[in-house]
Amino acid sequence: MAISAARNGEGERDAPRTPPPVVSRTGPRRSESARLAVLRAADDLLVERGFDGVTVEGIAARAGVSKQTIYRWWKSKVDILLDTIADDAPEALAWEGGRGTPEEELKAQLRRVADFLASPPGQVLQALLGHAQLDERTARRLREGFVREQRERDLAGLRAVLARHAGAELDRETGSEVEAATAERLLDALLGPLYHQVLVQGQVPGPEFTDAVAEWVLELASR
Amino acid sequence: MAISAARNGEGERDAPRTPPPVVSRTGPRRSESARLAVLRAADDLLVERGFDGVTVEGIAARAGVSKQTIYRWWKSKVDILLDTIADDAPEALAWEGGRGTPEEELKAQLRRVADFLASPPGQVLQALLGHAQLDERTARRLREGFVREQRERDLAGLRAVLARHAGAELDRETGSEVEAATAERLLDALLGPLYHQVLVQGQVPGPEFTDAVAEWVLELASR
Amino acid sequence: MAISAARNGEGERDAPRTPPPVVSRTGPRRSESARLAVLRAADDLLVERGFDGVTVEGIAARAGVSKQTIYRWWKSKVDILLDTIADDAPEALAWEGGRGTPEEELKAQLRRVADFLASPPGQVLQALLGHAQLDERTARRLREGFVREQRERDLAGLRAVLARHAGAELDRETGSEVEAATAERLLDALLGPLYHQVLVQGQVPGPEFTDAVAEWVLELASR
Amino acid sequence: MAISAARNGEGERDAPRTPPPVVSRTGPRRSESARLAVLRAADDLLVERGFDGVTVEGIAARAGVSKQTIYRWWKSKVDILLDTIADDAPEALAWEGGRGTPEEELKAQLRRVADFLASPPGQVLQALLGHAQLDERTARRLREGFVREQRERDLAGLRAVLARHAGAELDRETGSEVEAATAERLLDALLGPLYHQVLVQGQVPGPEFTDAVAEWVLELASR
DNA sequence: AGCTAAACGAGACGGTACGTCTGGTCTTCTT
DNA sequence: AAGAAGACCAGACGTACCGTCTCGTTTAGCT
Incomplete structure (x- = not known):
C-alpha cells in the first residue's frame, strides 16, 4: 500500500528529472x-x-x-548507478503487509532484504554505500534520495507489523501505536546487524541469522 | 591485556612485511x-x-x-591507510575491563567506538570500509587483518562483560559462559546499529543512542 | 565586361546547385x-x-x-565560406580597363589586389587558400571554381594591358599579341611576389612594393 | 658555408628548448x-x-x-610538425655556392626549392603554411622561426650570386654590393612565382618554369 | 478554404579527437 | 643501497563539434 503510493509518486522519476516541459517543444524525445x-x-x-x-x-x-x-x-557513473537502484530496489524491498503472523512477516521481510543485498541490484547498492564513504556528493545524493525514501517505507512497514503484534499480544490495552523514536531505534536494531554483517564482515548472512534478529526485535518491542 | 599482547605481536607489522633480514647488510637503512x-x-x-x-x-x-x-x-595508497589504522585503532577500541557495573562498562565501550568513528583515524576506517565495498583486494586485506583482530578483541571483551552480568544477576546458575554463537550475534546486535547509522545513514549517533542499544543487548542476553 | 558576363553566368550559383525544379511544387521557398x-x-x-x-x-x-x-x-563550413567570396571577390578584383597609361593601370590593379587581401573577404580567401593546403576537397573546389575563374579574368586583363603597352611602345611591330604561355608567366611574376608576401611572410605589402613589381613586369614584357 | 654556420647555431635546437639545466639534476633523460x-x-x-x-x-x-x-x-601537433621541418628543411634548401655560372647556380637553387616542396618535408611545410593562414599562433611560430631563418639564408645566398653575376658582367665598376631592399624584392621575384604556383594553383612547376624565373631575376638585377 | 509538401526550429544521437590527470613502473644520478 | 627526480606507458576523464536523424510547426502555392 505504502509502496504503491510511493510508486505513484515516483513513477517516471528515473526519466529526466527536468520539470514537465511547460512550453511545447519540438524535436526528438529522449x-x-x-x-x-x-x-x-x-x-x-x-x-x-x-x-x-x-x-x-x-x-x-x-x-x-x-x-x-x-x-x-x-553527470557521472555514480548517477547512473543511483538510477539503476531507483529502478529496481523499491519493489524488491517492499513490505508485503498482512501475510501471516507479525513474526512471520518480519522474518520474511528481513530475509527479503538479505536476498536483495545478495542480488545484482543489491551489489550496486553496496557499491554505492561504499562510495558514499569516499565521496561527499555521492553520500548526499544517496542519502537524500534512496536511503531516505527506503527508510520511510521501512518505518511504515515496521510500525504496521508492530501494531499488529501489540494488538495480538494485548488487544485490550491502549498504547497501540509505537512511539516514533522507538520505532526508529527498533528499525536500527532490525537492519543494523544485517548491514553490519554485509558491510563490515563482508558476507550476507542466512535465514538463521535474520530470523533470530527478527525475533529479538519483537521481544524488545514487547518491552 | 589482550590488546597489549596483540600489540606485541604486531609491533612493526605496519612496516614492510618482509621477514627481518637474516644476513647482515650494508647501505642506509629504511x-x-x-x-x-x-x-x-x-x-x-x-x-x-x-x-x-x-x-x-x-x-x-x-x-x-x-x-x-x-x-x-x-603497494598502494590503501596499504598506507591500512597502516595508519593499525597504528591507531587498537588502543582506541580497547575494552577497559572491570570499571563499574557491566552495564556501565558496556555503555562506555560503545560510546568509545562511536567516538573513535568520529575521530580522524575513524574516518580512515570508514573510508577503508567504503573502499572495501569497491575493491575485493582491499576487502580481503582489511577483513583478514584489522577487522578479524578487532572482532576477536570485541568478542573477548563482550563475553567478559556478559559473564559478569550473568554472575551478578543469578550467581547460583550453572550456565555462566555464554555460548559462542550467541556471543557473535549479541556482538552484532551491539555494533550493528551503530555501524548502520554511520555507514548507511551517514551520522555518528550520540550517547542516548549507544546507551539504549547497550541496554537492549543486556536485556537480550538475559533472555 | 568579361566580369559582368561572368556575373550573369553565376548569379544564383551560390544557391543550391540543383537544376531548376522541373515539376511544379508547393510549400515555402528557401x-x-x-x-x-x-x-x-x-x-x-x-x-x-x-x-x-x-x-x-x-x-x-x-x-x-x-x-x-x-x-x-x-555541405560544410568551407562551402559557406566559398559562397561568401563568390559573392564579394569578383568585383573587388575586377580589372578596370583603359584608365590611364598601361603602367598606371597595372599598378592600380595590383594595389587593388593587395587591398582586397587585407579586407574581410580577402581574409576569407586567405583562410580558404590555407585550408586548401590541408584538405584536398577544399583545394579542388577552390581551384576549379574561384581560382580558375579569377585567373582567366586576370589573364584577360593583363593581356589587354600588355597589348596597350606594346602598342604604345612600338606601334609599328607586328607581334602585338602576347603569347599565351608568356602571359601566364608574366601573371605569375605579377601576382607571385604579392601572394608570397601575404601567405608566407604574413603581411600585405604596401604600394611601394606593388608598384615596383608592376614596373618590373612591364620591363620583362618588353624583353 | 652560411648553412653550416647556421647548423652550428641550432644543432640541438629541436631538442627541448629549455636552457641548459643550471643546477645538476637527477633522473632519466628525455x-x-x-x-x-x-x-x-x-x-x-x-x-x-x-x-x-x-x-x-x-x-x-x-x-x-x-x-x-x-x-x-x-604543445600540439603543429609543434611536432614544426620540429620535423626544422630537422629536414635547412639542408634541403641550402645554397651550394660557387658551382658553375651565377645563372646556373640560381637555376639549380630554384629547382632545389621546387623539388623540396614536392618532397615529404616540403608537404609538411605546405601544410604548415596552410595552417598558418588559419591560426595566428602557428603563423607566429612558423614565421619567427623557420621562415625568418630560411629567408636570411636565402638572402645571403642570393646576394652572393648577384655579386658574382655583377662582377662577371662588369668587373671594373664599383657598385658591386646589391642594396639590401633590392635584394629583398629580387628574392620575392625569385620565390614568389614558385610559391604562388604551389600554394594558389596547387601544382609544383617544372624546370622550364623555374629556369625562366631565374633568368628574369638576373635580367632585373642587371637593371 | 482547405491540402499538402517543403522549409524550418530544436535538439538527440553515434562518433572522433581533444588536452588533462593519475596510476604504477622504470631509469638515472646523488648521498 | 636508499632515496629524489622525473620520464615513460596506459587508459579514463569530461568537453567540443561533427554530420545525421527525427520530431512538430509554420508557410506557400495548388486545387
Whole structure:
C-alpha cells in the first residue's frame, strides 16, 4: 500500500528529472532504449568487474551508445548507478503487509532484504554505500534520495507489523501505536546487524541469522 | 591485556612485511622519518580532501618524499591507510575491563567506538570500509587483518562483560559462559546499529543512542 | 565586361546547385534572409575568431538558424565560406580597363589586389587558400571554381594591358599579341611576389612594393 | 658555408628548448628514440592521410608512445610538425655556392626549392603554411622561426650570386654590393612565382618554369 | 478554404579527437 | 643501497563539434 503510493509518486522519476516541459517543444524525445541500455550495461559491468571496472567509456561501449549521450543525461557513473537502484530496489524491498503472523512477516521481510543485498541490484547498492564513504556528493545524493525514501517505507512497514503484534499480544490495552523514536531505534536494531554483517564482515548472512534478529526485535518491542 | 599482547605481536607489522633480514647488510637503512611522514601525510590528506583526494603523488609531495620511495614500501595508497589504522585503532577500541557495573562498562565501550568513528583515524576506517565495498583486494586485506583482530578483541571483551552480568544477576546458575554463537550475534546486535547509522545513514549517533542499544543487548542476553 | 558576363553566368550559383525544379511544387521557398544571415555570420566569425573559431554550430547560433537548415543548403563550413567570396571577390578584383597609361593601370590593379587581401573577404580567401593546403576537397573546389575563374579574368586583363603597352611602345611591330604561355608567366611574376608576401611572410605589402613589381613586369614584357 | 654556420647555431635546437639545466639534476633523460619516433610518425601520417589525418592520438599510436609523452614535450601537433621541418628543411634548401655560372647556380637553387616542396618535408611545410593562414599562433611560430631563418639564408645566398653575376658582367665598376631592399624584392621575384604556383594553383612547376624565373631575376638585377 | 509538401526550429544521437590527470613502473644520478 | 627526480606507458576523464536523424510547426502555392 505504502509502496504503491510511493510508486505513484515516483513513477517516471528515473526519466529526466527536468520539470514537465511547460512550453511545447519540438524535436526528438529522449531515447528510452538508450536509457535502458545504459542502466543495463552499468549494472552488468558492476557485477562482472566491480566498481572500478565500471567506466563511462565502458558503459557507452557496451550499451552501444556514445559517451556524449551519457553525459547529456547523467553527470557521472555514480548517477547512473543511483538510477539503476531507483529502478529496481523499491519493489524488491517492499513490505508485503498482512501475510501471516507479525513474526512471520518480519522474518520474511528481513530475509527479503538479505536476498536483495545478495542480488545484482543489491551489489550496486553496496557499491554505492561504499562510495558514499569516499565521496561527499555521492553520500548526499544517496542519502537524500534512496536511503531516505527506503527508510520511510521501512518505518511504515515496521510500525504496521508492530501494531499488529501489540494488538495480538494485548488487544485490550491502549498504547497501540509505537512511539516514533522507538520505532526508529527498533528499525536500527532490525537492519543494523544485517548491514553490519554485509558491510563490515563482508558476507550476507542466512535465514538463521535474520530470523533470530527478527525475533529479538519483537521481544524488545514487547518491552 | 589482550590488546597489549596483540600489540606485541604486531609491533612493526605496519612496516614492510618482509621477514627481518637474516644476513647482515650494508647501505642506509629504511628512513623512519620518511615512513612517519608518509603515514602522517596520508592521514591528513584523507581528512582534508577525502579518499579521492588522497593520491600517491599527493602523499609524496606533502611528505617530501619521492613516489618511488612510497612504492618501495607500500603497494598502494590503501596499504598506507591500512597502516595508519593499525597504528591507531587498537588502543582506541580497547575494552577497559572491570570499571563499574557491566552495564556501565558496556555503555562506555560503545560510546568509545562511536567516538573513535568520529575521530580522524575513524574516518580512515570508514573510508577503508567504503573502499572495501569497491575493491575485493582491499576487502580481503582489511577483513583478514584489522577487522578479524578487532572482532576477536570485541568478542573477548563482550563475553567478559556478559559473564559478569550473568554472575551478578543469578550467581547460583550453572550456565555462566555464554555460548559462542550467541556471543557473535549479541556482538552484532551491539555494533550493528551503530555501524548502520554511520555507514548507511551517514551520522555518528550520540550517547542516548549507544546507551539504549547497550541496554537492549543486556536485556537480550538475559533472555 | 568579361566580369559582368561572368556575373550573369553565376548569379544564383551560390544557391543550391540543383537544376531548376522541373515539376511544379508547393510549400515555402528557401528563406533568403536565412541564407544571408548564414553568410554574414560565417564572415563575421572568421574575422573575429579565425578559421577554427568558425563552426557550423556557431554560425547557426549567430545566424539564428538551425543546424539542419545549414546542412540542407551547404555541405560544410568551407562551402559557406566559398559562397561568401563568390559573392564579394569578383568585383573587388575586377580589372578596370583603359584608365590611364598601361603602367598606371597595372599598378592600380595590383594595389587593388593587395587591398582586397587585407579586407574581410580577402581574409576569407586567405583562410580558404590555407585550408586548401590541408584538405584536398577544399583545394579542388577552390581551384576549379574561384581560382580558375579569377585567373582567366586576370589573364584577360593583363593581356589587354600588355597589348596597350606594346602598342604604345612600338606601334609599328607586328607581334602585338602576347603569347599565351608568356602571359601566364608574366601573371605569375605579377601576382607571385604579392601572394608570397601575404601567405608566407604574413603581411600585405604596401604600394611601394606593388608598384615596383608592376614596373618590373612591364620591363620583362618588353624583353 | 652560411648553412653550416647556421647548423652550428641550432644543432640541438629541436631538442627541448629549455636552457641548459643550471643546477645538476637527477633522473632519466628525455628519450631520443621516442622523440625520433614521434617526428617520424607525424611526417608519415601527414603524407599518407593529410593534415587532418594527423592526430596526436594517431601519432602516439604509430610511434608506440603514450599521449602524455607527446604532450610533455610538444604543445600540439603543429609543434611536432614544426620540429620535423626544422630537422629536414635547412639542408634541403641550402645554397651550394660557387658551382658553375651565377645563372646556373640560381637555376639549380630554384629547382632545389621546387623539388623540396614536392618532397615529404616540403608537404609538411605546405601544410604548415596552410595552417598558418588559419591560426595566428602557428603563423607566429612558423614565421619567427623557420621562415625568418630560411629567408636570411636565402638572402645571403642570393646576394652572393648577384655579386658574382655583377662582377662577371662588369668587373671594373664599383657598385658591386646589391642594396639590401633590392635584394629583398629580387628574392620575392625569385620565390614568389614558385610559391604562388604551389600554394594558389596547387601544382609544383617544372624546370622550364623555374629556369625562366631565374633568368628574369638576373635580367632585373642587371637593371 | 482547405491540402499538402517543403522549409524550418530544436535538439538527440553515434562518433572522433581533444588536452588533462593519475596510476604504477622504470631509469638515472646523488648521498 | 636508499632515496629524489622525473620520464615513460596506459587508459579514463569530461568537453567540443561533427554530420545525421527525427520530431512538430509554420508557410506557400495548388486545387
